[in-house]
Amino acid sequence: MTASNSKSDAAVIAPAIVEPRWLVFLQVSASGSLSKAAAALDMPQSMVSRNIAQLEQQCGERLFRRTGRGVVLTEFGEQMLPRVTRLAAEADALADDIRSARGQPAGEVLLGLLPSAVNHLAGPLFAAVRAELPGVRLHLSEAASAQLEEHLREGRLDMAVVLKEDEASIGDCRVLARVPLHLVGRRGDPVVGAGGGGRDVPLAALSDLPLVVPGRPHLLRARLDRLAVQHGLTLHAAVEVDSVRLQYEVAAAGGGYAIASVLPGKLDERLASSRIVEPVLERFVVLAESPRRPHTRATLAVRRLLCNLADSLEAEGNASHRSSA
Structure with a gap:
């Protein structure tokens, strides 16, 4: 999904400053794989290989050597990497200055969103960018948190809305929302409140319940495993389902209880939820x-x-929660 202004894109595209083949070199170095670099650059793997071969021919030295798991830099490649990285960063800054010469941010911004964030953020952000940043082209993509983080590491996105399971993992990220974890079950189930949910359930009550949880390795599953050890619980994974939407479907069919972040008023009418307490478990968007x-300037x-x-959105949610309390 891409938003752009009605003016010609040529008005905001800066000229290439660094030889594009060196940008391919940087992507292959970051990915450690020709195929992963090709996916990140959206070009055929044969073209990636040809670009690297041409660079090596021009340099008269090999930049990479193949291994059983991909490619690694040669000694010469290791020498080139920091210098090319600096040149690329300077070139990006110069290109940004050129694009923004008219005083308005311009250029493409690559943003990833969690599926749960799409309904809340995609439309309003698209509209705001179109209204306030006419020179910016907004490219949106949707994926699970782990995939978005991989794309950030590979440089395939500028930024992404992702989930963190604990405060220690937040680092320099900007916290957009704190969402408590809920136990989610079929509406009318006494475990989550026969009247439709809304009451709290202690963590200890989850022992031996049939849970609908993601399979390992998954950050939430790893967190649940740690909590079980810390609190001496026996958590029974009745069904392993990696998609929250699928977890809800299984729970609605009476197959067990999902553990998920639930926003006020956003739960399927077939389901009910209770906040997990003692301790309260929060996730961070x-x-x-x-x-x-x-x-x-655009990003x-x-x-x-x-x-x-x-x-x-957080202020609206807090006001809604107070009015319904």
């Missing part, structure tokens, strides 16, 4: 940024709009 892509402007939108 955060805005994470790629370590491989430098900030531009900073979109980041500001996204954070303002998240703040407004």
Whole structure:
């Protein structure tokens, strides 16, 4: 999904400053694989190989050597990497200055969203960018948190809305929302409140319940495993389902209880939920940024709009919660 202004894109596209083959070199180095680099660059693997071969021919030295698991830098490649990285960063900054010469942020911004964030953020952000940042092209993609984080590491996204399971893992990310974990079951089930839910359930009550949880390795599953050890619980995974939507379907069919972040008023009418307490378990919705892509005026402007939108949604949610309490 891409938003752009009605003006010609040529008006905001800066000229290439670094030889594009060196950008391919950087992506292959980051990915450690020609196929992964090809996917990140959206080009055929044969073209990636040809670009690297041409660079090696020009340099008269090998940049990579193949291994059973992909490619690694040669000694010469290791020498080139930091210098090319610096040149690419400087080139990006210069290109940003060129694009923004008219005083308005311009260029493409690549943003990833969790499926649960799409309904809340995609439309309003698209509209805000179109209204306030006419020179910015917003490219949105949707994926699970782990996949979004991988795309950030590979430089395939500028930023992404992802989940963090605990405060220690937040780091420099901007917290957009704190969402408590709920036990989710079929409406009318006494475990989650026969009257439709809403009451709290202690963590200890989850022992021996049939749970509908993601399979290992998954951050939430790992967290549940740690909690079981810490609190001496026996958590029974009756069904392993990696998609929250599928977990809800299994729970609605009476197959067990899901553990998920539930926003007020957003739960399927077939389901009910109770907040898990003793202790309260929170997840953090955060805005994470790629370590491989430098900030531009466009990314900073979109980041500001996204954070303002998240703040407004949180304020509305708090007001709704107080009025229904």
